[in-house]
Amino acid sequence: MSLYLYALVGRPVRRPLGRGLAGEQLRLVEAAGLLVVAGRVPDSPRVTATALRRHDATVRRLAGRTDAVLPIRFGTVLDDRPALARALAPRAAGLREALALVAGHEQMTLRIYGEAATTLDESAVDDGGAGQRYLARRLHARRAPEVDPLRRALRGLVSAERIERHERPPLLASVYHLVRRGDSERYLATVAAASARLNGVRVSPSGPWPAYAFAPDAVA
Amino acid sequence: MKKKSISKAQQILSEADASLLDLVDHVLNKGVFIEGEVLLGLADVDLVYLRLSALLCAADRLTET
Numbered sequence: 141m142s143l144y145l146y147a148l149v150g151r152p153v154r155r156p157l158g159r160g161l162a163g164e165q166l167r168l169v170e171a172a173g174l175l176v177v178a179g180r181v182p183d184s185p186r187v188t189a190t191a192l193r194r195h196d197a198t199v200r201r202l203a204g205r206t207d208a209v210l211p212i213r214f215g216t217v218l219d220d221r222p223a224l225a226r227a228l229a230p231r232a233a234g235l236r237e238a239l240a241l242v243a244g245h246e247q248m249t250l251r252i253y254g255e256a257a258t259t260l261d262e263s264a265v266d267d268g269g270a271g272q273r274y275l276a277r278r279l280h281a282r283r284a285p286e287v288d289p290l291r292r293a294l295r296g297l298v299s300a301e302r303i304e305r306h307e308r309p310p311l312l313a314s315v316y317h318l319v320r321r322g323d324s325e326r327y328l329a330t331v332a333a334a335s336a337r338l339n340g341v342r343v344s345p346s347g348p349w350p351a352y353a354f355a356p357d358a359v360a
Numbered sequence: 361m362k363k364k365s366i367s368k369a370q371q372i373l374s375e376a377d378a379s380l381l382d383l384v385d386h387v388l389n390k391g392v393f394i395e396g397e398v399l400l401g402l403a404d405v406d407l408v409y410l411r412l413s414a415l416l417c418a419a420d421r422l423t424e425t
Contacts, residue, residue: 213394
């Protein structure tokens with residue numbers, strides 16, 4: 141039997157935790173000073189639509205049990221608790237910070253659709269040399285100028301933001317917002333009102349989601 | 361066995377509606393990523409990653425119908 145991981149959670153955690161995607165009883169595992177919700181499973185789950193939905197449903201349910209839920213990516217299986225501690229220890233500080241960030245929050249996602257990719261005008265930074273062009277590209281990758289008016293309208297509702305550019309029209313970018321629990325309806329109403337004033341792009345909101353996009357980078 | 365899992369992934373993506381594609385992106389592409397001693401054992405995950413971006417584009421069309 142192995143440990144299938146669902147989420148890192150903050151304290152306190154109310155019980156019962158319920159069951160996981162294979163019907164297994166969920167348990168709290170303490171490792172590297174962090175609390176992880178896991179289930180004992182005989183094998184790695186197969187990627188099926190049902191398994192994906194059950195994983196998401198399990199993580200969502202945990203939000204009703206604790207204030208802070210940091211989802212772990214689907215398909216993460218470890219041998220046992222010592223293996224979990226070894227995997228988490230090097231990044232424990234970053235994970236604690238992320239848990240503090242998502243506490244009391246949930247995620248909303250915006251997909252930005254348009255016909256033309258917004259490419260970086262490299263001539264504007266040509267004088268700056270390779271380093272400056274690199275930084276300009278990095279900055280561009282974190283921007284969504286097409287929806288700046290919408291982002292301004294949402295400012296009071298958003299605690300944190302991550303932007304991912306795709307540049308594969310019609311999908312131009314995804315914007316992930318962390319909002320306080322209970323604010324998702326106000327968020328959606330604001331998106332609906334402000335989207336009508338955008339030119340040349342269409343915005344498709346979804347959520348609330350567990351804070352999938354606010355996990356720190358790879359835990360190696 | 362591998363062929364079977366690949367066809368399963370293709371099946372998910374070919375039959376997915378916009379909401380499932382959103383779910384796949386969040387659940388498979390995001391979240392705390394732990395590598396090293398992880399026994400992923402998910403032969404079809406890479407394939408899902410590869411096709412996801414293109415399919416999210418298609419999701420735009422799906423939501424309009």
